[in-house]
Every structure is written in structure tokens, then in C-alpha cells.
Amino acid sequence: MLDWAKIDTVMLDMDGTLLDLHFDTYYWLQHLPERYSQLKGVTEQQAKNIIYPKLMSLRGQLDWYSIEYWATQFDIDIVALQHEVRHKIGFLSGTEDFLNWLSTTDKQIFLVTNADHYSLGVKQPHVRLDRWLHGFYHSHDYGFAKEEQGFWQALEKDIGYDPERSLMVDDNLEVLAAAQESGIGHLLAVSKPDSQRPPQDTGKFLSVENVGQAVPTLKEAN
Numbered sequence: 304m305l306d307w308a309k310i311d312t313v314m315l316d317m318d319g320t321l322l323d324l325h326f327d328t329y330y331w332l333q334h335l336p337e338r339y340s341q342l343k344g345v346t347e348q349q350a351k352n353i354i355y356p357k358l359m360s361l362r363g364q365l366d367w368y369s370i371e372y373w374a375t376q377f378d379i380d381i382v383a384l385q386h387e388v389r390h391k392i393g394f395l396s397g398t399e400d401f402l403n404w405l406s407t408t409d410k411q412i413f414l415v416t417n418a419d420h421y422s423l424g425v426k427q428p429h430v431r432l433d434r435w436l437h438g439f440y441h442s443h444d445y446g447f448a449k450e451e452q453g454f455w456q457a458l459e460k461d462i463g464y465d466p467e468r469s470l471m472v473d474d475n476l477e478v479l480a481a482a483q484e485s486g487i488g489h490l491l492a493v494s495k496p497d498s499q500r501p502p503q504d505t506g507k508f509l510s511v512e513n514v515g516q517a518v519p520t521l522k523e524a525n
């Protein structure tokens with residue numbers, strides 16, 4: 304398991320790590336095509352044929368995570384449509400236990416996300432992550448996705464963390480690999496980012512099904 308005594312800075316991804324990715328999966332793959340077809344007067348299949356390839360082509364790039372970009376691309380008010388399914392926004396099992404425990408330590412806790420400010424704005428009122436976190440860092444503010452080294456260089460400069468004593472927790476294995484390459488000493492993968500889907504293979508990375516499992520047991524803590 305993680306050696307918490309060697310970690311001062313905890314950097315947490317949002318979607319699929321703290322929050323259930325089901326909201327995003329449902330929104331982009333079902334709700335958006337459904338509403339697009341209604342708003343644009345095309346069939347749902349036609350809507351999917353327009354939306355899916357565009358989403359696939361930019362996967363992992365900064366624009367893929369930009370609500371503004373997709374609003375322009377699809378000529379749709381993405382934020383308004385996200386509010387329509389806001390009841391699906393929620394924590395993954397174990398998240399609140401983990402954050403509550405983390406808050407009892409003296410570690411610095413940061414959100415480090417590819418989600419843009421619009422996306423956080425939709426989710427934040429429902430989850431109030433500011434109750435636990437000491438700072439929010441968005442890749443959009445640096446102009447690099449977390450998958451890119453430019454992001455980690457900018458973040459390290461900004462936060463001033465000691466990479467060797469820092470932990471990144473993410474459900475995106477490409478992001479963990481990039482964090483590792485940048486020198487982050489501790490990495491943890493989430494194997495079940497979406498409550499409605501089967502777990503993913505996290506390869507070489509140490510993993511938990513949900514972050515609640517990263518809370519040390521009494522035996523480990525003593």
C-alpha cells in the first residue's frame with residue numbers, strides 16, 4: 304500500500320477518481336446525442352454519427368476537456384444540458400471517507416483536473432469539494448493537458464511541491480504515466496471510475512477500486 308508518511312502533497316483528479324464518471328459517460332454518450340437530435344431535428348443515430356467521431360478524435364487533448372470547445376463545435380449550450388442531468392452528479396463510493404480522513408492529516412490536498420472551469424461550476428454545488436481541498440488546479444489554465452509534460456512543469460512551478468513526496472491519484476493511466484515521468488514519487492490508480500461499468504486494468508500502477516480503500520487501516524497507522 305501507499306507509504307503515507309512519505310507523502311506531503313496529495314493531488315487528486317476529479318472525474319472518475321473522486322466523482323462518479325457515470326455522469327460524464329451518460330451525458331456525452333446518451334444525453335447529448337438525444338438532446339442534439341431534438342434541437343437540430345436529426346435522428347438520434349445521425350446525432351451520434353456527428354458527435355461520436357468528433358469526441359473520439361480529440362481524446363486526451365486539452366480541447367477534449369473543454370466545454371467551451373464543444374459548445375462551439377456542436378453549436379449547443381453544453382452547460383445548460385449538463386444541468387438537465389445534474390441528479391447524476393455524485394461521489395464514488397469511499398470518496399467522502401477518504402477526504403474526511405485526509406483532512407485530519409497535515410498534508411496539502413489539491414484538485415488537479417483536466418476539467419475546465421465550466422465543468423467544475425456544474426459539479427461543485429452538488430459536491431462542494433472546497434470543504435476538503437486547499438486548492439484547485441485546471442490544466443486549461445496552463446494550456447497543457449495533464450497527459451503532457453508542460454502541465455507538470457507549470458504545476459510544480461505554481462504549487463512548489465516536492466515531487467518525491469507527492470502523490471497523484473487518477474483513473475487515467477496516461478496521466479499517471481506523465482506524472483511519473485515528471486518525477487512524482489507516488490502514484491495511485493482508480494480501477495473503477497464509473498459505478499455502472501466494469502473495472503479497468505490499471506497495468507503496472509498500484510491501484511484501488513475506490514479512494515476509500517486508500518485510507519490506512521488502524522493497524523497500518525500504528
Ligand SMILES: [Mg+2]
Nearest residue numbers: 316318319474
Ligand atoms: Mg479522471
